[in-house]
Amino acid sequence: MSLLRVEHMTHYFGGLQAVSDYALELEPGQIKGLIGPNGAGKTTIFNLITGIHTPSEGHVYLDGQEITGLRPHRIAAQGLGRTFQNLALWRHMTVLEHVKMAHYSRIDYGLVGAFLGSRRRRVQEQEFTERSRELLRMLDIESHAEQLVVNLPYGVQRRVEMARALATDPKVLLLDEPTVGMTAEELRQMIEVIHLVHQRLGLAVFIIEHRLRFVMELCQEVQTLVFGRVVAQGEPEEILNHPKVIEAYLGEDWED
């Protein structure tokens, strides 16, 4: 059975059908892409999978267990990490605090421990700190650990989001346009980072992306979404020459 499976997912916002009969099978270690013109419903699909919205119809399974309708923090704790299209960082927190926060579901010192500063709490906070620093080191941003995120360059902020998502200990990583607004140099670095987490941690990755070069380089399989409906699915080369895809992108600068 696939690691992440979506069956017959349909969603309405009021009378508007935003997503219709969407299906997905993501295998362990696979990198899959989701492309489509603006407003096609790509982010909505992410929000439906991660529980920010509950799908009107359909089912989502993670590692064999149904997660449809669970609250987002439960879904995240079961192993679904994500990043956001418009960076969703916490502006008054440092980089290290960001990554530590993503350990929340593993806190076991309890409220009393938090109030009174128990030994268990000291030990566990220390564990969180060490693990967080390890992730920051892996993504090459440990030198920024004590800085507030708002003071950092954009490329670093993206990596902080990535480190934070990895700290939730995900089985599947959902990346919502990880390269939007990036320079060519930052783009190249991001590709390396994704390769790194894919190879080192063996995660399955599902990416929403606009830049086709990026998709071509990373993804083993691509879905194309137009008006909430998957119109084409397959290997990247195949997809790029698919008539429906060309039609959807016509007029857009899709050669990048």
Add this chain to the structure above:
Amino acid sequence: MAIIKRITSSLAAWVAATPLLAWLLGALAAVLLEHGVGRPLADLLGLPKVPVLFGMVLALKSPGLILSAVAYGTIIYIVPIVLITRLGAGVLNQAAAGLLRLNLSASVVIHLCLLYAVLHLWSDISDYRVLTLKLTLIAVMLTLSLNVINGYMGEFSCSHPGFMALGAYVTSVFTVAFFVKDKLFGPPLLPPELGPYFFPVALVLGGLAAALGALLVAIPSFRTRGDYLAIISLAFMFIVKSAIENLEVVGGARGLRSQPDWANLPFVFLVTVLCVWVINNFVNSTMGKALNAVRDNEMAAEAMTVDTRRTKIVAFMFAGFWAGVAGGLFAHVLRYVNPATFGIQRLAEVLAMVYFGGLNSVYGSIVGAVSINLLGEALRPLELFKWIIIPLLLILVMIYRPTGLVSFKEFNVRRLVSPKTPPGGDR
């Protein structure tokens, strides 16, 4: 200009090189001096009595005595503090380092004992000082607990006087019914000698009642934020107030009196220290930092496994609990409460202390509560103008430091009691 610059930089160097221990010992010397020669010195300077609040009240009441008041303040307070911090800094830095090496907790306890000694001796001069000090400590608890919701979690809650009222009434009913002979509740149900031992229990009960009330505000906060939650919480405050006004069992609008005199200074001080310690512990844990995550981006918090509903419930109930405890102490300090005390004016006061002192900060809450409280007392002779000066100050702070005087500053106990070595110093 150059002179001013030099003065400020040498002042800053002086402050940077002085450990907390030296400040406390300096203050101790000052209050001891006041005990010894305060009275005769006041007579000598032609002051009618020892100036109670550093001469501020006196200076406003009879401006002719400003010079004498300033002289008194200089001789009694400034001279000993300056002397000890300047001359003793070296030795005391070593002492602080020694204490810290010994044990952090021991060092903290010693610092707290010194602080208590200073406060005790200072307030010993007059009952007015004792009362002001107790109310200031209670204000610190209120401000800090409100800061948990409004600062750390970034919701705008207006129900704090309501929580305080719940705590004040539940605590008072408990102590009055069980340990006091009273018109309302008749003879005491338990021997009054046992009373003081049960006072902490009464306070905890008051705190729990307030925490339950806070739960009622926390639940709507799952879906509403900002203005709407502010209105809901305001409504809660009014509901509590009018409910008590109409409850004749606890005295209705006339209020409830004859609370026993158990809230003495050491007890209020201890509870305040406990409150600051527990709240500071909480907001520095990953669990407590979840409040900041909810404030800065709730959706991201959920996506990073933070249970935001639980976080909100905990924050509201925790803050409510301490507001209730503060309310219980408040009732026993004044030994009388009525529902009118817990209205919009109290709300304005607490909010002012939070936003003046600084959001998301333990230091800020202490600074806000102490300065607004003392200022309120000091400016009392101005009567109506007091309510022009304090809001004006608040407006200025909001313009120049929109998040308050000392906001977003971590309260680090170890750093606080550590020795201070000036940069490039030879110690």
